[in-house]
Amino acid sequence: MTQGKANEQQQSSGPGRRALLATAVLGAGSAALAVAPAAAATAAEQGGSRGRGFRSLPVPTVIAHRGASGYRPEHTLGSYQFALDMGARVIEQDLVPTKDGHLVCRHENDITGTTDVADHPEFAGRRTTKSVDGVSYTGWFTEDFTLAELKTLRAKERIPATRQENTVYDGRWEVPTLEEVLQWAEREGRRRGREIWLHIETKHPTYFRKLGLGLEEPLAKLLRKYGRHRKNSPNFLQSFEPGSIQRLNKLVDAPLVVLLSSAASRPWDFVEAGDPRTVADLVKPEGLKWIASYAQGLGPTLDLIIPRDASGRLTQPTTLVRDAHAAGLILHPYTMRNENTFLPAEFRRGTVASDYGDALGAFKVWFETGIDGIFTDNPDTGLLAAADFAGN
Numbered sequence: 001m002t003q004g005k006a007n008e009q010q011q012s013s014g015p016g017r018r019a020l021l022a023t024a025v026l027g028a029g030s031a032a033l034a035v036a037p038a039a040a041a042t043a044a045e046q047g048g049s050r051g052r053g054f055r056s057l058p059v060p061t062v063i064a065h066r067g068a069s070g071y072r073p074e075h076t077l078g079s080y081q082f083a084l085d086m087g088a089r090v091i092e093q094d095l096v097p098t099k100d101g102h103l104v105c106r107h108e109n110d111i112t113g114t115t116d117v118a119d120h121p122e123f124a125g126r127r128t129t130k131s132v133d134g135v136s137y138t139g140w141f142t143e144d145f146t147l148a149e150l151k152t153l154r155a156k157e158r159i160p161a162t163r164q165e166n167t168v169y170d171g172r173w174e175v176p177t178l179e180e181v182l183q184w185a186e187r188e189g190r191r192r193g194r195e196i197w198l199h200i201e202t203k204h205p206t207y208f209r210k211l212g213l214g215l216e217e218p219l220a221k222l223l224r225k226y227g228r229h230r231k232n233s234p235n236f237l238q239s240f241e242p243g244s245i246q247r248l249n250k251l252v253d254a255p256l257v258v259l260l261s262s263a264a265s266r267p268w269d270f271v272e273a274g275d276p277r278t279v280a281d282l283v284k285p286e287g288l289k290w291i292a293s294y295a296q297g298l299g300p301t302l303d304l305i306i307p308r309d310a311s312g313r314l315t316q317p318t319t320l321v322r323d324a325h326a327a328g329l330i331l332h333p334y335t336m337r338n339e340n341t342f343l344p345a346e347f348r349r350g351t352v353a354s355d356y357g358d359a360l361g362a363f364k365v366w367f368e369t370g371i372d373g374i375f376t377d378n379p380d381t382g383l384l385a386a387a388d389f390a391g392n
Contacts, residue, residue: 053232054255054330056195057089060389061373062382063199064088065335066107070377073155073166074114075105076173077184084188088379090197090236093181096204097213102147103178103222107158108132109204112139115153116171123149132207133268143211150175162339162354178219182226195234199332199375201259202237205244206269216244220251229254236332238299242282242291243269249294257297257332258282260304279304283320288327297330297372305333305369312345314365321370334375336363336382360385 067079068086080091096109109132111117117140118127126145129138142150156170157163176184178200185196202215209215219237223229229252238257239245245256263280270277281287283304291298305321306314324331337343341353347362349355359378363385366374376382 053195053234054197054236057197057373058386058390059372060367060386061090061332062088062379062386063090063092063332063373063375064379065092065375065377066094067091068377068379070163070338071166072169073157073173075107075176076155076169077176077180078169078173080176080181080184081188083379084196086380087383090199090373091185092199092201092375093178094201094203095178095215095219096142097208097215097218098142098145098147098150100146101213101218103215103218104142104147104150105176105178105181106142107203109142109208110137110139111142111153111175113156114158115140115155115175117153120153133204134271143208143213147177162341164354178222182222182228186226198228198235199257200235200237202239202241202244202248204268205239205241205247206272216247216251220248223252223254231255236297238297241267241269242295243267243273246294255297256295257299258291258295259299259334261301263304283318283323285323285327288324288329292327292329295329297332298324299332299334299375302333302336302366305331305371306365308344314344314346317369325370330372332373332375333366333371336366336374336376336378338378338381360388364389 064080064083066074067076068083068088069079072079072082075094083091093105094107095103096106097103106114108114117123123140126140127138128141128144129136130141151174153175154171155173155175157166160167181198185198189196200219202219205215220229223233223235227233228235231253233254236255236257237245237248237252238259240259240261242258245258249256260279260282263283264278266275266278277287282291283300288298300320304318306317309315321331336359338356338359339354340348340350340357343357343359343362347358349357359381363374363382367385367389374382
């Protein structure tokens, strides 16, 4: 998911606060998972015949964004496991390819900030500058490494100034492949006696297809191998490029979600194809009807549901939730985080950007709009908020 520039102030909220949240949510997990079963069925039915399996999910669904990335380096098995242990029912993965065509879990193909690649002198010569979806980046990129080479690296915290406590886990975990995650989900599913849901995103699919590293075909092959390609399979497939979702629609029957960035932006495959439509066009009823012709869900940035004013405070909700539901689409917006720097201004507490604000209050506002789920770096907080919401 798209991530704004993190505030560089050091987080001062101590580990005790996080431990209390984690302990509390493990106690409240059963309540959070029992959120309004009748409402859950109603919302899921809006998703149409494909993806009937997501009727089993609570509404609102708490989706662990890159795992429990508020507490562990993102897209590691440690982050995924911690999110699952907290009670999250759905865990997100972002996919990029290696040079030899393996799908690995990283938010970006630029791994400069999320691995220790800069500490490996043997890879110093691979530092380069590339244009990805029209933006220039200098660093190291997954498509320049074989899987064997990538496995010599270790993951680290992406925003250490904001999440200093997470740096204690730097170097602990490898970069996981999607296949390793699918195997992990199978093991955990057997152990827990329930399906482990995944929310899998294709990153920069047009860019990679031009390199001969198309994402959709190997993703579909892996899903078929592990029996996750069916309409009732416990995973969503998502992308910021509608063309990637349309391609997946021809390859698998799993539920599909179109991600949307800011209103003025255009999906990169639209830019490449000369399609003039913006996100603002896609969230109009006719745009939503078009999306619903091949997808079952929408993953908008939260600002498309409740915009913020110049001071960062929330304004009035748009009609997106109502209009998307009318088109038969579920909504899984992104991303809620506990730190002040990410929260709407009225929910910030104190003056330190990396301290926690009133995240529970912010979750409540989003849930009241009628969304079907929400991505969060802090699944424990999200589950507590969902339990509170269900109890009111």
